[in-house]
Amino acid sequence: MKNAMLKLFVSISAFALCAITLLSLLFGYRSVLADTSKTVYRDDGSYRGTGTVTSATYSFACDDYKLIDGAEISSPPSFGNTDHSMKNTCGPLAGLNISAFYDRWCTELIPDYTPGVMFPSGYEYYMDKRLTQTKQALRNLYDLMETEKYGGATAETFKSGLKAYANNAGYSVSTSSFYSNRVSVNLNKLKTEINSDKVGVILCERFDYVYGIVVGGGSAKIVKEHNDAPHIMMVTGYLTYQFYQNGATVATETFLCVSSGFSSGDMGFVQLNDSFLAIDEAIIYSIY
Amino acid sequence: MEDKQDLFDKLMQMKDSYEPDPELPEKVLQKINQRESTVAFREPAPKWFWVALACLFAATVIVYCSVYFTRPFSNIKIYSAESLEMNEIDAMQNFVSQTKLNFLYFDNDEHNSVALVRKTGEKAYILQEFQGAGQSGFEYVKFRIVLLQNAQFEFYDVFTSLNDTTELYGIDIQYTVLSRMNKNEVYAKFEYEKYSYFLEVRTNDSGTAVLERYVGQLMN
Incomplete structure (x- = not known):
């Protein structure tokens, strides 16, 4: 009788243990599936992102050009990452760029850091001097955005991480959208915000990146790459150029000015209305 | 035994009845x-x-x-960004004296790195990045010194259509200037002795003034 009771108890316990293990595995797996189904913004340049990079450079006949519209921050911050223990850092780098931009007014947003200097022509930001203060700020943003866990930042972790970073320093964050469609943004809104000393970010499923616009010798050359890795970049303005040949307009192109978020800390452009470009979100950020 | 005898008889009969085809x-x-x-x-x-x-x-x-x-350029080798590895240079002067190479460079320790060919460890080019002070604001300077002969790198793309020319300190310089809102973007390239040099400057000043200033710094 005693043995029978013991057998029954062991059987029930084993069954319960198996059921718990199975359920936890099932729910755990489901939650992982749900997490990875979100876009993870992860390109960091030095590893050429985790996507495929292809040249998209093109030229066209052109004997003159003119800047017909635009607004830009004169010399925005653009940080890179030299700490190889942190990877897929575009989200934290965009967060650091935004923080450095607002550190001008929000002192100690990056502790013990002076972001730039005032010239007679306006405020100019320092380039990335790879200081301990900014490296530490990048590490904090990296952790707050759960970058290691996800292999990059999701839209949610980017937003919550940057908000937490600002809140921890005693500041608040407000956002508004300047999204227009997958290949363009609301330029009027961007212009208003840039002229009010604000910056934006774009979260892209895939993107083009322009290294240079070269006009001369009867042609215009747009040196750019297509990258299919999801990426986040700080937007600091836009420039609209009209290109002419024999007095006639041959092209009108608009380029967003961006701090790349690559490990190199490059600054460049994103060409709008490039059919390869896929913008998920375009957000104006304000820290106050 | 009888069966075998029968078979033998049959075979003998076949042999006797066979007539070869002439x-x-x-x-x-x-x-x-x-x-x-x-x-x-x-x-x-x-x-x-x-x-x-x-x-x-x-x-x-x-x-x-x-x-x-x-x-043309029968020996030119094209290097992709993936085939190179960037290594930081701590002190530029030490690096120059160690390598015993004689090239033009900015005496500046802000951001210097060397691009090495991953497979061979050869020094491909040196990248110097720093913030200079112009007449009315900062200037971002990016300067590349190509050490590898008969090589082509991805960054060359930006420098292939430079159509303005000027001569400074006896060096022929090809350049172009892109106007931005408040800044100019200057792209220039030149060769001096056996090395090729590529200069990018974002500045508030005019292109030629910037070239004079930075090429002057290199030569002096």
């Missing part, structure tokens, strides 16, 4: 001749065929050799 040898010879006629060439190829074949071969060799030996 035309068999002729038939076999006919068959052999037929086969040979299908396998062998009926006639050897004409001479003109061999002459034409030799001419075609000679023409192919001549065309291939002329294209191969006269092709």
